[in-house]
Amino acid sequence: MLDQVVPHRPQSLLATSSKSALNIAQNLDQATRARWEAALLRSETSFSRGTCFAPAGDLPSRFFVVLEGWVQKYRQLPDGRRQVTGFCLPGQACDLNLLFQISRRHALAALSSVRVASLDRAQLLDLIDQGPDLKEALLRADMIAANMTSEWLVSTGLKSAQERVAHLLCELFIRQNPFLIDPEVGLPATQAELAEATGLTSVHANRVLRDLRMRFGVSTRNRKLQIPDFGALAKYAHFQRGYLGFDDS
Amino acid sequence: MLDQVVPHRPQSLLATSSKSALNIAQNLDQATRARWEAALLRSETSFSRGTCFAPAGDLPSRFFVVLEGWVQKYRQLPDGRRQVTGFCLPGQACDLNLLFQISRRHALAALSSVRVASLDRAQLLDLIDQGPDLKEALLRADMIAANMTSEWLVSTGLKSAQERVAHLLCELFIRQNPFLIDPEVGLPATQAELAEATGLTSVHANRVLRDLRMRFGVSTRNRKLQIPDFGALAKYAHFQRGYLGFDDS
DNA sequence: CGACTATTTGACGTAAATCAACGTAAGTGG
């Protein structure tokens, strides 16, 4: 009954379906998954677009899991400059800092209307104590998330603006559509937010998107993302899905 | 007897000494630490500066710990562009990908002459099975390393070249000298390597270093780094040590 | 409808890349 919070095709329907290590529930056995989902549903909250529901800086007090909508992790400097360091999609835990009691330097904000579940440390530890599987799944997911950050660093550090934006679009496309079945996927982020995620200004991001539209037919209208020739764009952006934690390749 | 491989002042000598979560051995009790260090010494290897001893791409076959010297994690695109994604200093594990059997997208290379220890998966699992402490220490250290990557992403994404290089120098300074006791620390990386770590060309990194030398008295001569007024540089670079995993602040 | 918020375009300035030398220290072999 929690399946709706993870709006992917149910695994059973697709012979070729693969699970992603990012999605916690997909990596649990029946019993553990039931406990996990029950705990999440008990602590559900909603936030409207733009709301920052977890500030940066101090030791985090809650652990968040996205149920519906997108969350962005970002860092803001005193002078106002912002850098988005990751997007969290449904099924994903935002970070594991609470578990290790490590201070969280990024803030969490709702990128669209979101439903999130949040646990305090005692609840999280209690769940984890009921068997090793959940902890393993959380750790794996967090390692994948770290891989993604590293991938963004590589993108931002050595690729052109075009390649960077293309890479981000490829990532967001594949995360929602690992088998390229859907012609389009959701894209709640605005151009300004895509810019903050790629280290560009919104003006330049706009021009880059126009460029990618002309060269690859990429469309980002109406909160939807279309990539007609995914292979071409992926090649151009040096995108390889290996880091996203799917159980295939 | 392994103390020499981690060339810091012994903890006992300094009332104010703090341990870093990055340094695995510092976070183990006596018995676990002894097993850990014994296992490392059994598998010691040396590499000369520039040697790439772990390629990127496939599932890693070995787990590496730095005993002496510096290691760089980097990614290289087919066209030759390189991005350094992290420096590993003595006492640090390079990555935990082998434990989770996640493919490693970065390569490991010796930045100076290095001694590293390497374990295969069986050896690593065997060590971990002897008690929960080691695994906990490894995971913590890996989370801190992930924080550092995220910090680099923020630096690279939204800071000026000057701030970025300054931030990196602050980080490297503090990691070797958490209490600002030593006037200078080691800096085996060349300007070209600092450039690759900050997303600049070596030419521009050179100019930026000259600029920082004039403005803050920073010196990077002879593989040594001096930062006379650390506070000023840290403020300029928006550097805050909180993400480095020291048990204080 | 009006008040937003998001996207798009233009003109211009600046930071950083690129290309091309040249300097300098450290090592190597005769």
Added chain:
DNA sequence: CCACTTACGTTGATTTACGTCAAATAGTCG
């Protein structure tokens, strides 16, 4: 010891990518 090599650092001239400032257009939601 000197000639030679190699790696690293430094500088200048030029080009390009990207940021900044400003304004117009297009959606979106009450």
